[in-house]
Amino acid sequence: MPWEKRFDVGETLTRAMHAFWTRGYEATSMQDLVAATGVNRASLYATYGDKRALFLAALRKYDGEVRGHTLQELARARAPAEAIGALFDKFIGQTEVPGNNWGCFIINTALELAAHDAEIADVVNAAQDEIEAFFLAMIRKGQAIGEFDPNRNAGLLAHQALASLLGLLVMIRSRPERDYLDGVRDGVLRSLR
Amino acid sequence: MPWEKRFDVGETLTRAMHAFWTRGYEATSMQDLVAATGVNRASLYATYGDKRALFLAALRKYDGEVRGHTLQELARARAPAEAIGALFDKFIGQTEVPGNNWGCFIINTALELAAHDAEIADVVNAAQDEIEAFFLAMIRKGQAIGEFDPNRNAGLLAHQALASLLGLLVMIRSRPERDYLDGVRDGVLRSLR
DNA sequence: CGCGGTTTGGAACGATTGTTCCATATTTAG
DNA sequence: CTAAATATGGAACAATCGTTCCAAACCGCG
Numbered sequence A, B: 001m002p003w004e005k006r007f008d009v010g011e012t013l014t015r016a017m018h019a020f021w022t023r024g025y026e027a028t029s030m031q032d033l034v035a036a037t038g039v040n041r042a043s044l045y046a047t048y049g050d051k052r053a054l055f056l057a058a059l060r061k062y063d064g065e066v067r068g069h070t071l072q073e074l075a076r077a078r079a080p081a082e083a084i085g086a087l088f089d090k091f092i093g094q095t096e097v098p099g100n101n102w103g104c105f106i107i108n109t110a111l112e113l114a115a116h117d118a119e120i121a122d123v124v125n126a127a128q129d130e131i132e133a134f135f136l137a138m139i140r141k142g143q144a145i146g147e148f149d150p151n152r153n154a155g156l157l158a159h160q161a162l163a164s165l166l167g168l169l170v171m172i173r174s175r176p177e178r179d180y181l182d183g184v185r186d187g188v189l190r191s192l193r
Numbered sequence C: 001c002g003c004g005g006t007t008t009g010g011a012a013c014g015a016t017t018g019t020t021c022c023a024t025a026t027t028t029a030g
Numbered sequence D: 001c002t003a004a005a006t007a008t009g010g011a012a013c014a015a016t017c018g019t020t021c022c023a024a025a026c027c028g029c030g
Helices: A009-023 A030-037 A041-048 A051-077 A080-096 A105-114 A118-144 A154-174 A178-192 B009-023 B030-037 B041-048 B051-077 B080-096 B105-114 B118-144 B154-174 B178-192
Strands: none
Touching (some): A009 A030, A009 A041, A009 A051, A030 A041, A030 A051, A051 A105, A051 A118, A080 A178, A105 A118, A105 A154, A105 B105, A118 B154, A154 A178, A154 B105, A154 B118, A154 B178, A178 B154, B009 B041, B009 B105, B030 B041, B030 B051, B041 B051, B051 B105, B051 B118, B080 B118, B080 B154, B080 B178, B105 B118, B105 B154, B118 B154
16 A cells, blocks of 8 residues: 655665765755755655764665675685775775765764764774775785785784775875875885785 | 953964864854853954854964974984884874874864865865875985885885874774774884884 | 943844655555 | 555744844053
8 A cells, every 4th residue: 555765765875875975974964965866855854764864874885885895806806916906996096087086985984973973983993894804814815825925914914004095095085196096005015015 | 552352362272173173174063162262252253254264273273283393393303213103102192081082183174174175175285295204204214224124115105104194093083992003003113114 | 531442242143954744646455 | 436555845843053243341542
């Protein structure tokens, strides 16, 4: 007897995600979200709850896409150094699209909200942990096959690689210039050899 | 014939700075600023202009303090490795104060506003440039006196050190735990030797 | 003392915030 | 074709947003 929604729930969430991603949580109003999604106010509230719930849903969707797909795919398909470089390039590459210096939704959120919202901090920290674990696995593998110097502390290197990636994501939002960003990736790969 | 303001202009700006620093630009209302400074609305407007001007004044004050004092002092008083480590420790150390995981005002601003406000991006980028120049000078000096490996590309190392510092400042806001943060500083110093 | 000029406190502005409500439109089940 | 059920559109809510205005309080100079 019910009735299916007229709009695509996933597609709408993607559009809301983009709005939050570029401008942040506070600077994005429900008005903006109505305009960005093309969906009516009441429908947004009925479907997702309030603004914060919609934001969390968008954040979790982004989280699932980046972690679920990207990391596993990179780890499976490439050699260690190439996989690590490719993760950096994934973020650097998106700045090719003019005006897209959005960086990473999760890291933008880390600075805006994690310090004051425990639930959001959990999502952010889990994502950071998984990225660091990815680096650690790749570094250990690279040390085993002789691509990286096996005498270095892999845990320390992975932690520093994470810090460098986070730093890159800061740079992307304030200075999205290719060689400025490429230098970070090159520096990381250099430090592993 | 005029009359001096009843409040300390610099002290008030410091308090406004702290408010913006913790919560960000959008999440801090003029009401919050009135409460934080103890100064009346009209006086804030008469003295600083509007909200954005007050924010910019606070940002420039922070910028001047960190760049003008801290960097030059570190470069003058310490050996290269110690000076670099001390800059990291300056930010790590502030997390000792319970509840103070504010990170760096400029970097918080970089992610929230730099992508959409050219004037603010200028302040942010100038600060980043100066920090990178500090790293570069210290690395070159360290290579000259044998503290660091002289065969490495100093420019690349300085750039990566900046990225690592920015990454640390992201971590501080989402996970302000000592050894998690110390690892970043240790990794950077390790990579220079 | 009194005048000139500023600051100050507090009310008030319109605009926008997030959210709710309700009558209408729409679709499926019987 | 009717009835039940839900989504939709748009108005409306109180609260808060950034900002302005004005009378009263205030200090320094003559």
